[in-house]
Amino acid sequence: MKNLFYLNKYILNYKWHFLTGTLFVAISVVFGIFPAQYIRNSFDKVEEVIQLYQKGNAIDYTSIGSVLAWYAAVIVGASLLKGAFTFFMRQTIIVASRRIEYDLKNEIFNHYLLLDQGFYRSNSTGDLMNRISEDVSRVRMYIGPAVMYGINVFITLAIVIPIMYSISPKLTVYVLLPLPVLSFLIYKVSRRINERSEAVQRKLSDLSTLAQETFSGIRVIKAFSKEHFFTDLFSEESADYSRINERLYRVNALFMPLVMFLIGLSTLITVYIGGLETLSGNLTTGNIAEFILYVNMLTWPVTSIGWVTSIVQRAEASQKRINEFLQTKPNISNPTKESFEFKGKIEFREVTFIYPDSGVKALDKVSFVIEPGSTVGIVGKTGTGKSTIAALILRQYDPTEGIVLADDRDLRTINLENYRKAIGAVPQDSYLFSDSLFNNIGFGLDTAEEEIIYTSAELADLADNIKDFPLAYQTRVGERGITLSGGQKQRTALARAIARNPVLYILDDCLSAVDTETEDRILKNLRSLTENTTAVIISHRISSVKDADQILVLDQGKIIEQGTHEQLIAKGGLYAELYIQQTQSANVEADLN
Known part of the structure; x- marks a missing residue:
């Protein structure tokens, strides 16, 4: 249970809930004992009256009726009080578990927000969601029901078994014999139920993912007329889900019959052995009735041992998964609370960057300076590292080699929150x-x-x-x-x-889906905005960057050309080649229109 020790801090926060809940458990068990004892007294009183009647003695029915009425009142009152304290028990322990669930979900969510871009590249959204939902729910079952029933089992056994033993050691031993077997069998069945439940959950996750992707990509599906394909695919997945559910239901079907059989067996043993003891004069008929009630009191607590054990196992596995993420330290974090006012200068010095998850070298010894108030364009073919520069400026990653500076200060040493608030970023995928x-x-x-x-x-x-x-x-x-x-x-x-x-605009190919006329209008508006601000415009279109103060041309992660539009055209290099290609394409489009 070492992984579950992480929850101790939460349990300590709500210690009074758990301590009060334990007290309520004990009180409810005590009130549960009173009905058994008074039912014994009632049976014995009735038996006494029958014996008096058989002997022909006078019977004071009024007195007997008053006694039996008092016994009935005590039984009803004790049952009501037991129910009331059971309610209080749930209102303390279960409420505490819900609050811990709330706190744990918030802790996980807040930790997710602190983790860097690399973490999200290497972990799927579905896995993140499962850990904050399914895994936390399983942990809550341990903190709430498992703890509650565990306490209930311990207190009930500690109180009831000594009382039973004081009445008849022999009958107590016989009556308790099926209960460990019941607990073991319930444990085995519960494990099988859990295994199949997990399979159902995994399949449900696959089914949900398929549905989500289908609805998200509905435009593409309709464009390619693949509705029937996805209908058949969903039907197949649903059929698999149904088959796995059927296997779960078959095991579930064993649960209650097994419980009822062993409860009935204990009751039969109580009646049979108790009857023999009564005939021997060692017990009364009231003792048999009392024992039957004690058996019923013990059945669920003992049965729950296997169920609780299974819950603890599942919670342990879930908390282990949660701890893996909570113990993950972000590679990018805010190094200081010192205030930082960004002026707009960015500098790359011999920056090399290799993506940690894929090992791809995106940038190789890149150096340039962006002066405050200037506009810099970055162009190049697909996969040349343009967006990586944007990610490094935003400090979504740190360079593998080299250094990125903001206002001549290492980006890794400044207040990241202040810095990012001064940036207006528009990524490629406009979320x-x-x-x-x-x-x-x-x-x-x-x-x-x-x-x-x-x-x-x-x-x-x-x-x-x-x-x-x-x-x-x-x-x-x-x-x-x-x-x-x-x-x-x-x-x-x-x-x-x-x-x-913002002080700095980062526009990462953010106008690729608009026509050139609209692009021209937007760029004119932006030029009026960026007269006193810094702008980095990343684009595959030359038209987006041609008016920039400085243009960087990337190829295979290196800056191969640098200058103004006119200077780069005059060089006749890659930039000029891209410009000619795009100009010719635009002319062809104009002729066709």
Whole structure:
């Protein structure tokens, strides 16, 4: 259980809940004993009356009725109090487990947010979700029901068995014989149920993933007319899920019959051995009734031992998985709380970067300087390291070799939160949240003001599109912005960056889905914005960067050309070649139109 020791800090936080819950368990067990004892007294009293009647003695029925009524009142009252304290027990221990579940989920979620980009490249979203949902739920079952029933078992056995033994050691031994067997069998059945439950969960995860990917990629599916293919695929997966569920139900079907059989066996032994002892004069009929109630009191606690053991095993495995992530240290973290005011200067000195998960060298000895207030364009073919430069400027990664500086300070030594707040980044994949356009544009602001949102949309050439939507800025964009076109998503992401009024813009191929005319309008707007700010424009289009103060041409992770548009055209190198190709393509398109 060493992995579960991690939860001790939470248990200590709610120690009074658990201590009070333990007290309530003990009280509920004590009140559970009273009905058995008074039922014994009732049977014995009735037997006494029968014997008096058989001997022809006078019977005071009023007195007997009063005694039996008192016994009935005690039995009912004790049962009600037992129920009340059982309720209090659940309101303390189970409530504490729910609060610990809440705290643990928040801890995991907050830790996820601290982890760097490399972590998310090497771990799937489904696995992250399972650890914060399924695994935490299993851990909660250990903290709540397993702890509660564990305490209940211990207290019940500690109180009831000595009472039974004091009445009849022989009957106690016989009655308890099936219970360890019951506990062992329940443990074995529970393990099989858990194994098959896990298989069901894994299959359900696969089924959910397939459904999510299908709905997310519905445009592509319809474009390629693959609806029937995915219908058949989902049917196959559903059939597999159904077959695995059937195997689980077959094992589940054994559970209650097994429990009822062994409970019945204990009851039969109680009646048979108790009857023999009664005939021998060692016990009364009231003792037999009392023992039957004690057997019923012990059955569930003893049965739950196997179930609790299984829960603990599952919780141990789940907490181990949770601990793996909680013990993962972020490679990128905020090194200081010292305030940092970014002015806009970026410098790369002999920077080499190799992606840790794939081993691909993205940059090789790259050096350049971006002066405050200047615009730098970065062009090159696909896979030449353009987006890697953006990631390093944002410090999503640290360079393998070399150094990245912000205002002549090593990026690894400055307040990362202050630094990133001064940047407006628009990545290649324009991720939008399932929220309104207004909130998506104002995402980077502490307080979203209408004037800022509207102005940003205008500058991103998005305002006219938004006016055409029935709900305008309150239009919800759907998951990942699925209700918008590619160009609209990119312009919304651009408006989000503009709204921050940053010191540094990083535009990573963020206009690839818009036409050249729209691109020209947006770039003109951006030039008016970036007169006093720094801008890094990454693009495969020469038209996006030709007006930049400095253009870097990348090839195989190296800067092979550097200069203004006119200088690079005059050199006749790769930049000039790309420019000619794109100019010819544009001319051909114009002729066709």
